[in-house]
Amino acid sequence: MSSDAVRQQGEASSAQVRSLFEVERRERLAPGHRACAGCGPMIAVRQILQASQEDPVVVNATGCVEVVTSVYPETAWLVPWAHVAFENSAAVTSGVEAAMKALVRRGELDKERPVVVFAGDGGTFDIGIQALSGALERGHRMLYVCYDNEAYMNTGIQRSGATPYGAWTTTSPYGKIWPGKRERKKDIMGIVAAHGIPYAATASISHWKDLMTKVRKALSYDGPTFLHVYAPCNRGWRFDPSLTVEVAKRAVETRFFPLYEVEGGRYRITLPVTKPRPLEDFLSIQGRFRHLLLPQYREALETLKRMVDEQWERINRMAAATAGS
Amino acid sequence: MMEVQQRVEMKKVFITGDDAVAHAARQSRVDLVAAYPITPQTVIVERIADFAANGEFEGEFVAVESEHSAMSACIGGALTGARVFTATASQGLAFMHEMLYAASGLRLPMVMAVANRALNSPLNIHNDHSDIMGSRDSGWILLFAENAEEAYDRVIQGFRISEAVNLPVAVNLDGFTLTHSAEVVNMLSDEAVGAFVGRPPRRNTLLDKEPKSFGMMALPDTYQFFKEDQQRAIEGSRQAILAVEREYGELSNRKYGPIKAFRAEDADVVMIMLGSYAGTARAAVEATRSEGIRAGVVSLGWYRPFPADELLRAVEGASTLLVMDRSVSYGAIAHPLASDVMAALYRAGIRKRVVNVAYGLGGRWFTEDDARRLFRYASKPGPDFESFFYYGGESE
Amino acid sequence: MSDVDVKSRPKVAMQLNPGGWHEGGSSVEYLTHDWRLERPVVNLDKCVGCMYCWIYCPEPAIVLLDRESKGPSKVKVDYDHCKGCGICAQVCPTKAIDMVPEEVKV
Amino acid sequence: MLAGRLLGEALMNAGYYAQSYPEFGAERSGAPVTAFLRASEAPIEVRSPINRPHFVVVIDPYISMERSVIDGLREGGLVVANTTLPPGKLKETLRPAVECKVATVNATKIALDVLGRNNPNTAILGALAEVSKIAPIDFLMEAAKKAFPGRVGELNAEAIKRGAAEVAVA
Numbered sequence: 001m002s003s004d005a006v007r008q009q010g011e012a013s014s015a016q017v018r019s020l021f022e023v024e025r026r027e028r029l030a031p032g033h034r035a036c037a038g039c040g041p042m043i044a045v046r047q048i049l050q051a052s053q054e055d056p057v058v059v060n061a062t063g064c065v066e067v068v069t070s071v072y073p074e075t076a077w078l079v080p081w082a083h084v085a086f087e088n089s090a091a092v093t094s095g096v097e098a099a100m101k102a103l104v105r106r107g108e109l110d111k112e113r114p115v116v117v118f119a120g121d122g123g124t125f126d127i128g129i130q131a132l133s134g135a136l137e138r139g140h141r142m143l144y145v146c147y148d149n150e151a152y153m154n155t156g157i158q159r160s161g162a163t164p165y166g167a168w169t170t171t172s173p174y175g176k177i178w179p180g181k182r183e184r185k186k187d188i189m190g191i192v193a194a195h196g197i198p199y200a201a202t203a204s205i206s207h208w209k210d211l212m213t214k215v216r217k218a219l220s221y222d223g224p225t226f227l228h229v230y231a232p233c234n235r236g237w238r239f240d241p242s243l244t245v246e247v248a249k250r251a252v253e254t255r256f257f258p259l260y261e262v263e264g265g266r267y268r269i270t271l272p273v274t275k276p277r278p279l280e281d282f283l284s285i286q287g288r289f290r291h292l293l294l295p296q297y298r299e300a301l302e303t304l305k306r307m308v309d310e311q312w313e314r315i316n317r318m319a320a321a322t323a324g325s
Numbered sequence: 326m327m328e329v330q331q332r333v334e335m336k337k338v339f340i341t342g343d344d345a346v347a348h349a350a351r352q353s354r355v356d357l358v359a360a361y362p363i364t365p366q367t368v369i370v371e372r373i374a375d376f377a378a379n380g381e382f383e384g385e386f387v388a389v390e391s392e393h394s395a396m397s398a399c400i401g402g403a404l405t406g407a408r409v410f411t412a413t414a415s416q417g418l419a420f421m422h423e424m425l426y427a428a429s430g431l432r433l434p435m436v437m438a439v440a441n442r443a444l445n446s447p448l449n450i451h452n453d454h455s456d457i458m459g460s461r462d463s464g465w466i467l468l469f470a471e472n473a474e475e476a477y478d479r480v481i482q483g484f485r486i487s488e489a490v491n492l493p494v495a496v497n498l499d500g501f502t503l504t505h506s507a508e509v510v511n512m513l514s515d516e517a518v519g520a521f522v523g524r525p526p527r528r529n530t531l532l533d534k535e536p537k538s539f540g541m542m543a544l545p546d547t548y549q550f551f552k553e554d555q556q557r558a559i560e561g562s563r564q565a566i567l568a569v570e571r572e573y574g575e576l577s578n579r580k581y582g583p584i585k586a587f588r589a590e591d592a593d594v595v596m597i598m599l600g601s602y603a604g605t606a607r608a609a610v611e612a613t614r615s616e617g618i619r620a621g622v623v624s625l626g627w628y629r630p631f632p633a634d635e636l637l638r639a640v641e642g643a644s645t646l647l648v649m650d651r652s653v654s655y656g657a658i659a660h661p662l663a664s665d666v667m668a669a670l671y672r673a674g675i676r677k678r679v680v681n682v683a684y685g686l687g688g689r690w691f692t693e694d695d696a697r698r699l700f701r702y703a704s705k706p707g708p709d710f711e712s713f714f715y716y717g718g719e720s721e
Numbered sequence: 722m723s724d725v726d727v728k729s730r731p732k733v734a735m736q737l738n739p740g741g742w743h744e745g746g747s748s749v750e751y752l753t754h755d756w757r758l759e760r761p762v763v764n765l766d767k768c769v770g771c772m773y774c775w776i777y778c779p780e781p782a783i784v785l786l787d788r789e790s791k792g793p794s795k796v797k798v799d800y801d802h803c804k805g806c807g808i809c810a811q812v813c814p815t816k817a818i819d820m821v822p823e824e825v826k827v
Numbered sequence: 828m829l830a831g832r833l834l835g836e837a838l839m840n841a842g843y844y845a846q847s848y849p850e851f852g853a854e855r856s857g858a859p860v861t862a863f864l865r866a867s868e869a870p871i872e873v874r875s876p877i878n879r880p881h882f883v884v885v886i887d888p889y890i891s892m893e894r895s896v897i898d899g900l901r902e903g904g905l906v907v908a909n910t911t912l913p914p915g916k917l918k919e920t921l922r923p924a925v926e927c928k929v930a931t932v933n934a935t936k937i938a939l940d941v942l943g944r945n946n947p948n949t950a951i952l953g954a955l956a957e958v959s960k961i962a963p964i965d966f967l968m969e970a971a972k973k974a975f976p977g978r979v980g981e982l983n984a985e986a987i988k989r990g991a992a993e994v995a996v997a
Binding site: 055057059066067070071072073075077078079080081082083084085087088091092093094095096097098099100101102103105106108109113130131133134137138 | 395398
Binding site: 020021022023027029033034035038039043047050071072074075076078079080081208242244245 | 743749752771781782792810
């Protein structure tokens, strides 16, 4: 990857990560975990952990990241870490956070620790959305990270509410009638932002500077914050493990996955893509989308392109409407 | 159980079981209450919210969006070493079922009040034990209270027990029958309870300086070790529970234990029960005896760990055990309590007539006359084992 | 019960902390090098210390040679844990990392 | 329900054990409800509906006063009703199967006079306490003042007093 590709835009602020040289070099995740070679979510975990300016407490939903990092007695976590179940990491975190408040008030804890939640798209978009909504509404201080690999990968590539239109999964196969997944990806950012939380942002593992800046911004808020991180899965998306970062980069450069933030209700695109690459550049290097390039799925390809355009326009509209508000 | 000279100042109040439990949680210096409303437990949560609103509750009150999240938040809180409490009932307990196993598997101390109630369908908001019996194998210590004061006492004791053995404790009190009936409760002072419960030890938590991982994944090569460890922990909790009960007894002059035996020593027919109808049965014993039937009652204060030895000792001389179940184990030979009692008998190599009665389901009344009728029935010769549903509630 | 020869039961009992909590970072004991088909080889002459390979490594199996300063750091590979995904070679701006096939062990 | 709580507290303060509980259904505000109260010198263990009451108190003047209302009333028992009927007339209507006393009081009127709202609970409690002598009127008034701090408590205490004063017995 060229250094040009990772050049970031963004306002100067204390949260701004300008160079890799200033981030924490002491590893917060140990090697020896059992993720697939070239795992996108593990890249997300490492970038987020290294971006934090202090050791966070991590609450992990059931899913790939949890399973591969915690096979007893080998844990990869060099920060305090807890896993309870799939659907409830936001609720567990509510308890951690509220308990810390009480302990601080009693003088039994010096200060509250930052809490970072790692949950996949299934644990966030689908089964975990009730607990997430409750925790956001109650205003617990936490950074909730959804690492999005756009399907249930831990159980073997089943569709989720985050799977994009047209994508193949084992429960959204393409065939004579189906074009792959028949429904659009859920707008999780819209749902989360509607709670009126102080900060929500999308990020991609390909754009570490943007991602790490957003982590620091999020952790600076005294309230719930949300990071939607694009984290390709080479096994589930069917591409070569060496291309994980490249696939994520193309998702951004084709406007398939726009990088933006919602801060105090204001939408802002953090990486304007003025000249998008053709969507085919993103689709063609992944087995899950390759069928869309066949003539019989042309209509589906057009639908997906329309959805990508609509999403970009919607976010731009929101940015224009909330600018200066 | 009462009277005698008291070591500490008591305040006599006329309150419901729910109020009593809320006071116990408040006085026990709880750090976190995460709860969701479900009849008949709701009042506990409302009272704690009242306390919090008035600065009388030192902890955090988190009004979560479901029982599943209530238990999840309690688990999160307990992982920091904080003292946590919740309350639920019925569908709510069923909804948090998954998390009950997480709490016990993680060996987390916490106390939960369960306002026992029937399960849907059909919908019924009244008292029986279907809810907790569905979760009886979730690895929690299960205690049963027979009145509001006992519920209050057992909640306070529960914190000490759970923190001593690293297991969660559920204090069961009959929904409505106890939660919504007001009665005389002798409350200890805030100071006495505070001194009794102290502060949680906060060993090995998420907030430790050295990072620790909690709730890892165990493959087939290690999972069973975790399960054996839990079984040993709950078996080993007996001494700790007894010790806490003894110490609390010295403080309050209220002595509990694994079982409460009433006129059982010379009884021929002993009714074995869980929960608040034991009092109704005891009230019927004298009249039953006047008919020439040597009746007795044994009620269980502990259900897990199961007090088999104490129970068998108490019913040694009886020929017939009338085991009263307020829930159904569909398709099983016997309902939950009777299954346990019969397993205890078998282990000890004892054979007695066992009459297993499913009764009081969905709040169906049980009166002294019903107890007499059942004593009379069981005192007559019959098969070694029989099981039937009994519909009570009518006077003679 | 007392007649049973308990010792004849299969031996059990792995000592656990209550609930099975474990000190962090123990996964370093678990080696994943044999997942690898190709090994990354760093040419330190070409390496400019930008650390991109480090921040994109999912393991982490890229070790910073300078862990103290706040400047560029050249790297080496932790061959005990590297799974050979090749991302490091892919993202390196100076093409300082080559993926070399592992020898087939007989 | 509230009446039960107040009476229970007064009984406790008079040195008794008491147990007060409502019967639950799906009815919302306004539907007829039943509540039970036990009192004893010894701790109360029985937890069942009361089928053989010593006292039957009818708070709602719109309950049709049929004999079934006092089913199970014990010999020498007492019925206290919120009604404009004189007690003798009510006794004729009820035709009790056992020897008992019947007392009536216009608790609704007292409530409207004193509290300014139709809440006859406290007035009828005063009537019950006066005729039955189960709890001193003063204790009831104290319980009411504790349950409702301030002026509302004072007024309810007044309603108890008037209920006691205006009850008629046959």
